[in-house]
Amino acid sequence: xxxxxxxxxxPSSSGVSGLDLVKLTKVFxxxxxxxxxxxxxxxxxxxxxxxxxxxxxKTTTLRMIGGHEFPTSGDILLDGESLVYMQPHKxxxxxxxxxxxxxxxxxxxxxxxxGLKMHGVGKEERRKTSLEALEMVGLEQLSDxxxxxLSGGQQxxxxxxxxxxxxxxxxxxxxxxxxxxxxxxxxxRVELRNLQRQLGLMFLHVTHNQEEALSMADRIVVMNDARxxxxxxxxxxxxxxxxxxxxxxxxxxxxxxxxxxxxxxxRLVVEDDHGVRVSVQAPGEATSxxxxxxxxxxxxxxxxxxxxxxxxLNSAECEIVFVEFLGDLVKLHLTVxxxxxxxxxxxxxxxxxxxxxxxxxxxxxxxxDGQLLHA
Amino acid sequence: xxxxxxxxxxxxxxxxxxxxxxVEEGEAILAQQADTGEVAHEATLGGxxxxxxxxxATAAWGAPGFAWLGFFLLAPLIFIVLVSFWTRTDIxxxxxxxxxxxxxxxxxxxxxxxxxxxxxxxxxxxxxxLLIGFPVAYFLALKVEKMQYQIGLFVVALxxxxxxxxxRSVAWTYPLMGREGALNQVLTKLGVSSLDDPLxxxxxxxxxxxxxxxxxxxxxxxxxxxxxxxxxxxxxxxxARDLGGNWFSTFRAVILPQIMPGVVIGSIFIFVxxxxxxxxxxxxxGNGVSSVGTIVQSKVVAIQYPQGAASAVLLLxxxxxxxxxxxxxANLRKEL
Numbered sequence: 211x212x213x214x215x216x217x218x219x220x221p222s223s224s225g226v227s228g229l230d231l232v233k234l235t236k237v238f239x240x241x242x243x244x245x246x247x248x249x250x251x252x253x254x255x256x257x258x259x260x261x262x263x264x265x266x267x268k269t270t271t272l273r274m275i276g277g278h279e280f281p282t283s284g285d286i287l288l289d290g291e292s293l294v295y296m297q298p299h300k301x302x303x304x305x306x307x308x309x310x311x312x313x314x315x316x317x318x319x320x321x322x323x324x325g326l327k328m329h330g331v332g333k334e335e336r337r338k339t340s341l342e343a344l345e346m347v348g349l350e351q352l353s354d355x356x357x358x359x360l361s362g363g364q365q366x367x368x369x370x371x372x373x374x375x376x377x378x379x380x381x382x383x384x385x386x387x388x389x390x391x392x393x394x395x396x397x398x399r400v401e402l403r404n405l406q407r408q409l410g411l412m413f414l415h416v417t418h419n420q421e422e423a424l425s426m427a428d429r430i431v432v433m434n435d436a437r438x439x440x441x442x443x444x445x446x447x448x449x450x451x452x453x454x455x456x457x458x459x460x461x462x463x464x465x466x467x468x469x470x471x472x473x474x475x476x477r478l479v480v481e482d483d484h485g486v487r488v489s490v491q492a493p494g495e496a497t498s499x500x501x502x503x504x505x506x507x508x509x510x511x512x513x514x515x516x517x518x519x520x521x522x523l524n525s526a527e528c529e530i531v532f533v534e535f536l537g538d539l540v541k542l543h544l545t546v547x548x549x550x551x552x553x554x555x556x557x558x559x560x561x562x563x564x565x566x567x568x569x570x571x572x573x574x575x576x577x578x579d580g581q582l583l584h585a
Numbered sequence: 586x587x588x589x590x591x592x593x594x595x596x597x598x599x600x601x602x603x604x605x606x607x608v609e610e611g612e613a614i615l616a617q618q619a620d621t622g623e624v625a626h627e628a629t630l631g632g633x634x635x636x637x638x639x640x641x642a643t644a645a646w647g648a649p650g651f652a653w654l655g656f657f658l659l660a661p662l663i664f665i666v667l668v669s670f671w672t673r674t675d676i677x678x679x680x681x682x683x684x685x686x687x688x689x690x691x692x693x694x695x696x697x698x699x700x701x702x703x704x705x706x707x708x709x710x711x712x713x714x715l716l717i718g719f720p721v722a723y724f725l726a727l728k729v730e731k732m733q734y735q736i737g738l739f740v741v742a743l744x745x746x747x748x749x750x751x752x753r754s755v756a757w758t759y760p761l762m763g764r765e766g767a768l769n770q771v772l773t774k775l776g777v778s779s780l781d782d783p784l785x786x787x788x789x790x791x792x793x794x795x796x797x798x799x800x801x802x803x804x805x806x807x808x809x810x811x812x813x814x815x816x817x818x819x820x821x822x823x824x825a826r827d828l829g830g831n832w833f834s835t836f837r838a839v840i841l842p843q844i845m846p847g848v849v850i851g852s853i854f855i856f857v858x859x860x861x862x863x864x865x866x867x868x869x870x871g872n873g874v875s876s877v878g879t880i881v882q883s884k885v886v887a888i889q890y891p892q893g894a895a896s897a898v899l900l901l902x903x904x905x906x907x908x909x910x911x912x913x914x915a916n917l918r919k920e921l
Contacts, residue, residue: 315842
């Protein structure tokens with residue numbers, strides 16, 4: 211099977227190659243369930259982002275993989291071998307901790323060398339390997355500095371170099387960009403992703419930042435309340451949220467909550483309390499007429515139709531609450547009988563909406579843009 | 586570094602280095618961010634604070650502290666130095682300048698012997714307090730998870746301070762560790778030793794004074810260590826573990842450098858307090874043990890003020906030298 215660090219391993223569900231979380235559960239003393247029955251497979255060379263609000267269990271999951279928390283039940287397998295009873299430093303994983311966790315009284319070089327020193331690597335080789343790692347992150351010039359004499363971005367890179375010298379099979383990153391200011395974050399996203407491609411390593415990255423997840427991940431795992439809500443590629447997460455939580459957490463989704471009023475084959479029509487009717491393709495769904503259902507429609511998929519009146523399906527007559535200009539785009543905050551809706555239109559159309567708060571307007575969308583949500 | 590012959594520019598301090606790098610990193614930011622209003626705003630705020638109007642308020646806040654120090658510390662100190670150079674008379678001193686007090690002291694074998702013993706006592710106390718205090722502080726700060734328990738246990742650790750110093754000293758020696766004290770009684774019952782030939786006989790001895798000092802002052806070590814350790818970045822400890830560090834290598838790389846300020850502060854406390862100790866020595870040591878403190882006291886009792894003052898001034902000098910040496914172990918201004 212695939213060797214360590216192979217960039218293109220064959221996806222497998224058997225759990226022989228790559229990382230597998232099997233029914234992983236963590237209950238803290240006192241009864242708080244941090245992680246509940248999490249199943250996940252990650253291939254070598256894959257960049258997976260665990261995304262969710264704070265307290266959703268993403269960090270605990272990562273810490274269990276790294277060996278810094280002991281699971282209550284379930285298993286963690288890397289290439290078929292269980293890691294659960296292995297000490298953190300014996301595991302082929304290393305963690306980049308939140309806030310970098312550099313050793314303040316060690317120079318950059320000494321920080322990077324630490325892991326090698328602990329593994330008994332000789333002085334010369336240690337120094338050579340460490341300088342190579344620093345070169346990789348562009349910091350070889352600063353090897354004699356102390357961490358407090360580095361900017362946030364540089365500290366982040368030292369933290370990366372420090373774990374990379376130990377040649378991990380998988381890198382676990384806990385909010386790696388959380389301490390950086392926004393523009394630096396944007397730059398580090400690209401750097402981090404390039405580094406991962408270059409190394410061909412498995413990266414598991416925890417964040418609460420949706421945009422960060424969408425821009426960096428091969429696959430996103432959305433978690434909430436200790437459970438996985440959806441595992442999919444960024445495009446699917448952004449356009450086809452599986453549950454109400456994912457739709458709300460990813461933001462800018464209109465959620466129409468009502469009852470199924472029609473059903474023809476796999477096509478459902480849902481109508482809410484305000485008479486908004488939405489049709490949706492839902493193959494494999496057993497929902498029948500009369501049952502409650504929820505449909506998400508992305509704000510970006512919504513089109514503004516100027517004429518009031520017209521057909522009612524996949525369309526709604528709204529009142530403009532607020533016109534929010536964001537440069538590239540305009541967010542129209544709308545309401546249908548108290549239910550909030552959102553439409554995004556290109557920025558250059560701002561003049562035609564400016565100052566129109568309180569006016570009526572009709573929006574519509576295509577059936578394909580509707581997505582049936584699970585509770 | 587290397588053997589380059591070109592003179593290197595003077596090294597920049599950390600703050601400047603960070604600032605320079607942030608400028609570098611900021612270039613990308615500035616390129617996109619035309620709005621410099623925020624920077625300008627910060628500048629005005631800074632200017633306001635540096636303005637003249639606050640000088641009086643600052644002085645007013647500082648005044649009580651300085652007045653206190655001046656009246657209760659500085660004035661008496663100056664006075665005692667003056668007295669040490671004056672001449673002894675039967676009823677006190679006359680303001681005639683002399684160096685006799687010091688020349689007599691320099692030839693006083695007992696004084697130097699006591700100075701040395703006190704110094705030894707202080708060193709032992711500092712060392713033992715570190716040895717006993719560190720595990721306590723470590724446990725409190727890093728092994729107790731919940732903040733409430735941490736504070737609660739810390740208050741419990743402070744409990745000895747709630748009882749009088751004298752009560753504790755007396756109770757601790759004779760009843761507990763004296764010749765016929767509880768400890769020897771228990772050891773006799775266990776057959777380890779007998780009351781006729783006890784294992785512990787520390788009443789009125791230098792050892793008993795030293796042990797008493799350790800139990801009296803160990804909290805002065807626990808407290809700064811505890812605060813230092815609780816500020817420790819725990820993820821750095823986890824990172825060290827993750828990279829394969831065992832307890833000792835983690836201690837050396839992460840913990841020790843960060844608790845040096847606490848070690849230094851605790852050591853200064855204990856060194857100064859024990860070196861000049863007078864109360865414990867008299868209570869625990871009785872007439873059998875003397876220290877620099879008891880010499881000063883005996884001279885004052887004998888109305889030999891100038892001699893007493895001179896011994897006190899020498900003690901003070903010894904303390905200043907000691908504290909100076911201790912502070913060499915950590916750069917407090919930089920670390921705190």
